[in-house]
Amino acid sequence: MSGFLTYLVRRLVAAVITLLGVILVMVLLVRALPGDPARIIAGLQATPEQVEQVRLSMGLDQPVPVQYWRYLVNLAHGSLGTSARFGTSVLSEIAHRLPYTIVLAVFGTLFGAIFGIALGVLAATHKGRWADAFGSMLGVAGISMPVYWLGILLIVLFSVKLRLLPIGGADTLSSLVMPTITLGVFSMAVVSRMTRSTMLDTLDQDYVRTVRAKGVAEWVAVRHALRNAFIPILTVIGLQFGTLLGGAVLTETVFSWPGIGQLLVQSINNRDFPLVQGIVFVFAAMFIVLNIITDLLYSVVDPRVRLYR
Amino acid sequence: MSERREPLLSIKDLRVTFRTRTESVRAVDGVSFDVYPGETLGVVGESGSGKSVTMLSVLRLIPPSTRVVASGQVLFGGKDLLQASKREIRRIRGRHIALIPQDPMTCLDPVLRVGRQVREAIQAHENVAAAEAHRRGVQLLETVGIPEPERHYAQFPHEYSGGMRQRAMIAMGMANAPSLLIADEPTTALDVTIQAQIMDVLRAAQRETRASMVLISHDLGLIAEMADRVVVMYAGHVVESADVQTIFSSPRHPYTLGLIGSLPQTTGNEKWLRPIPGSPPDLADVPSGCPFHPRCFLSRGREICRVTRPELRSLGTGEHRSACHFVAELEGASALPAGELHEGAGR
Ligand SMILES: Nc1ncnc2c1ncn2[C@@H]1O[C@H](COP(=O)(O)OP(=O)(O)OP(=O)(O)O)[C@@H](O)[C@H]1O
Ligand code: SF4
Ligand SMILES: [Mg+2]
Numbered sequence: 001m002s003g004f005l006t007y008l009v010r011r012l013v014a015a016v017i018t019l020l021g022v023i024l025v026m027v028l029l030v031r032a033l034p035g036d037p038a039r040i041i042a043g044l045q046a047t048p049e050q051v052e053q054v055r056l057s058m059g060l061d062q063p064v065p066v067q068y069w070r071y072l073v074n075l076a077h078g079s080l081g082t083s084a085r086f087g088t089s090v091l092s093e094i095a096h097r098l099p100y101t102i103v104l105a106v107f108g109t110l111f112g113a114i115f116g117i118a119l120g121v122l123a124a125t126h127k128g129r130w131a132d133a134f135g136s137m138l139g140v141a142g143i144s145m146p147v148y149w150l151g152i153l154l155i156v157l158f159s160v161k162l163r164l165l166p167i168g169g170a171d172t173l174s175s176l177v178m179p180t181i182t183l184g185v186f187s188m189a190v191v192s193r194m195t196r197s198t199m200l201d202t203l204d205q206d207y208v209r210t211v212r213a214k215g216v217a218e219w220v221a222v223r224h225a226l227r228n229a230f231i232p233i234l235t236v237i238g239l240q241f242g243t244l245l246g247g248a249v250l251t252e253t254v255f256s257w258p259g260i261g262q263l264l265v266q267s268i269n270n271r272d273f274p275l276v277q278g279i280v281f282v283f284a285a286m287f288i289v290l291n292i293i294t295d296l297l298y299s300v301v302d303p304r305v306r307l308y309r
Numbered sequence: 310m311s312e313r314r315e316p317l318l319s320i321k322d323l324r325v326t327f328r329t330r331t332e333s334v335r336a337v338d339g340v341s342f343d344v345y346p347g348e349t350l351g352v353v354g355e356s357g358s359g360k361s362v363t364m365l366s367v368l369r370l371i372p373p374s375t376r377v378v379a380s381g382q383v384l385f386g387g388k389d390l391l392q393a394s395k396r397e398i399r400r401i402r403g404r405h406i407a408l409i410p411q412d413p414m415t416c417l418d419p420v421l422r423v424g425r426q427v428r429e430a431i432q433a434h435e436n437v438a439a440a441e442a443h444r445r446g447v448q449l450l451e452t453v454g455i456p457e458p459e460r461h462y463a464q465f466p467h468e469y470s471g472g473m474r475q476r477a478m479i480a481m482g483m484a485n486a487p488s489l490l491i492a493d494e495p496t497t498a499l500d501v502t503i504q505a506q507i508m509d510v511l512r513a514a515q516r517e518t519r520a521s522m523v524l525i526s527h528d529l530g531l532i533a534e535m536a537d538r539v540v541v542m543y544a545g546h547v548v549e550s551a552d553v554q555t556i557f558s559s560p561r562h563p564y565t566l567g568l569i570g571s572l573p574q575t576t577g578n579e580k581w582l583r584p585i586p587g588s589p590p591d592l593a594d595v596p597s598g599c600p601f602h603p604r605c606f607l608s609r610g611r612e613i614c615r616v617t618r619p620e621l622r623s624l625g626t627g628e629h630r631s632a633c634h635f636v637a638e639l640e641g642a643s644a645l646p647a648g649e650l651h652e653g654a655g656r
Pocket of ligand 1: 360361
């Protein structure tokens, strides 16, 4: 187990270095804004005093290394700064909204994984027949359909015409249905493609022939093939979860889902840079953690995978 | 084995063709032979001659994604396996006919413990509780000579050596005491030192289950040692069949002569090797007439070899059959007695 701990520490150190880079880029980006960042943030109507106020409070009067250092010191004290717009702590703004986004991303991932794997298996076991054709049609549709368009389509159908589901918000469990579908359809398409192609390969492997030669039902052989196809499938699911965080920005806007995607759009409109920085930082951190979890899952799925030695 | 007995398995005019986008590969082209109860039938022939495809077709185990057409009959227990329903063929697989495949390295599911795979073979045909299946699985591993069977039962295939994997495959094959074992080059992928051990295990398994065996091999030494009868295949055809003594002492087909002649042998002090000239034909474009004619020393360009395909005909002496127009010219040809072959053949 100590090998495992070393591995974990190594991954975490790498994660911290990556995050340090992310923060540096964010600090530099604010500097790279044309004109006076303090004026941009304070707004055109702001008085010179207000602009100076912003400059001081955000430390924009300091050189970049000092700003960077301050951000890190703040972070070490568990603070992501203060929202320029609301005057509240960035962390608490994010903490309010984050659970909504996580719920949405988890549901979207589950939707994409379950339906994607099911469709992919169906297509692979019925290669060249109508189920395969239907699956690849859904796949192409899922990948090429813009989120906005799909979201509006669903709203028109289920909320306006059928009056089954609420248009937006997050008041009841049924509010989750359309955002989940909207968010999950893309990853469903990606996962089903990967599942199909990997399964076509594993279904032809000698060890699956061995299973069939035992005289078991075909679905048992399919199960063996699927288990062996899991590593690449898991990889795309992990990657999809990451892009889902990004997809959440659009979906949350369409369905006024109160997650951090929506918050990000608002704070960009408000030129609330501390809040934008905080959200980007949290996105990055989550993406990194997810990658580590996916890698850990490999070794659960495949006994040959040794993460450490 | 006596010819009077009812065959256990009877393959009649089997044809298997793979269709790809551009061509048709006739992997098996009119193969017929019988397997009798209790005997070991050796199937020999160069790589690509259709040995595996023939035997995989018996169990209908050609990969389902390939576009393949099979015709003919495979009679087993009064039933044509090519026509059997999916359910019927499933009941035959593993229970009455078991497959011990060519390459043990790729034939075990890499992500499942070996024990679980052995257990699956047991539970496929019998309603056995998990604990009982476990006990029998461990016992099977012990029977095939896997040390510390209880510990190895819980290990993954990658923790096994090649020889141990093949032992595990044999354990799975004999799990339901089938009446026919199909061993497809069971030792080719293994170390020379391991090969003899594995054959011993296989022989013991056969003895224990009193099964017939179809032993596919390139290795004529092994065939001489194990088989009762031999079928020689070339380019998807059976070109000669006879009991093992006859095949080695008086082969009656130029290809068989070539195979035996190409073995490394010791004559006096001199080692010599005489490979068959040329190489096996492309099965998408098999030569006209006798498929062996471009490589045949006997034909000497005679037209009939290029034009007419020779039938597999009985030579009148017992079960001996050969497919050659000029078989009479081989009268009196002899290779060497099977006994001598044992020492000569490099295994
Ligand atoms: N799935 C497949 N798709 C297309 N062609 C195939 C397939 N399997 C086998 N073949 C072709 O059928 C022919 C016979 O193959 P087969 O595996 O029976 O040969 P073999 O006698 O067992 O040879 P080896 O000694 O190398 O195992 C080969 O030419 C091979 O290319
Ligand atoms: S039929 Fe002709 S080509 Fe074929 S084996 Fe006999 S002699 Fe050779
Ligand atoms: Mg083969």
